[in-house]
Amino acid sequence: MTNKNNLYFFLLYFIFVSLIVVSGCSSSKTDDKEENEYDETEKYDQEELTSSAILKTAAEEQKNKMYSVSVDSTYLYWLDSRLIILNGSTKCNIYALNVLKRSGCMTPEVNALSRDLYDTNNFRDILPVVGVNDISNAKAGDLIVWNGHVIIFESELEIGGQKYARAYWAGTNSEDNGDNIINNVCHGKFKLNGDFIVRRPRKKSTFPG
Numbered sequence: 001m002t003n004k005n006n007l008y009f010f011l012l013y014f015i016f017v018s019l020i021v022v023s024g025c026s027s028s029k030t031d032d033k034e035e036n037e038y039d040e041t042e043k044y045d046q047e048e049l050t051s052s053a054i055l056k057t058a059a060e061e062q063k064n065k066m067y068s069v070s071v072d073s074t075y076l077y078w079l080d081s082r083l084i085i086l087n088g089s090t091k092c093n094i095y096a097l098n099v100l101k102r103s104g105c106m107t108p109e110v111n112a113l114s115r116d117l118y119d120t121n122n123f124r125d126i127l128p129v130v131g132v133n134d135i136s137n138a139k140a141g142d143l144i145v146w147n148g149h150v151i152i153f154e155s156e157l158e159i160g161g162q163k164y165a166r167a168y169w170a171g172t173n174s175e176d177n178g179d180n181i182i183n184n185v186c187h188g189k190f191k192l193n194g195d196f197i198v199r200r201p202r203k204k205s206t207f208p209g
Contacts, residue, residue: 047139050203053103054141058152058168061099062185067091067170069184078107093117095170095185096143096150103141105201117145120197131198135165143199144192151190153198164189 061067066074074094076082078101093114101107106126108116116122120129130137135144135156142153144165151169158164172186180187 050103050105050201051139051141054099054105054152054201055154055168057103058099059187061095061102062168062182062187065183067095067183067185068176076111077101079109079111082111084111090114090149091170091184092150095168096152099152099168100143100201103201104204106204114145114148114150117143117150117199118147118197123199126202127199128202129197130200133195133197135163135192135198138165138198139200141201143201144190144196145199146194146196157189159189163192165192166190 065071069088072085072087074084074086074091075098076084076094077098093112093116097107097112108123108126110116112123117127120132127143130142135153138144138153138156140154144151144153144167149169149171151165151167154166154168156163157166166188167190168185168187169190170185172181172184174181174186176182176184
């Protein structure tokens with residue numbers, strides 16, 4: 001009888017331990033899945049915050065008088081606020097990169113002109129290309145770059161069958177109106193014609209990709 005009781009007790013103990021082990025593994029897999037889902041949500045939230053920060057900074061930087069046509073001295077925030085004299089040259093690249101710098105995004109270590117930003121071989125690690133003549137994947141805060149111009153994308157518009165980007169950019173042929181055009185920086189619609197690329201700003205020390 002004693003041997004049978006011992007055997008019975010041993011079987012119960014074995015079953016109990018096995019259930020604990022199985023339960024522990026199952027819980028671990030569930031926790032891993034939840035953690036991965038949280039990471040994706042956090043990444044999405046970070047991208048939304050980055051877009052919001054870029055557009056907010058673009059609106060604030062529009063009030064800076066150094067982008068006016070009458071002002072030749074301009075500061076490059078992303079290069080330790082280096083002062084340069086433009087002699088009437090365009091400031092679209094300076095405005096765009098200054099906005100990214102102030103928004104906490106990664107920026108080039110050189111004075112990148114529009115043509116440099118347009119070259120898809122440049123800056124792929126900090127400003128990856130997410131579209132070529134296509135803004136279907138563009139998000140608010142992305143840069144749309146032509147060989148001689150760059151704008152900060154906000155949203156897509158279609159008027160009369162023609163695609164436009166609602167955007168911020170420095171350098172416009174229209175005069176300041178105290179409303180959407182201030183200090184030669186425009187917040188309005190820009191026709192999406194010609195060859196362009198779309199670059200995605202990346203926040204410093206955040207998620208890759």
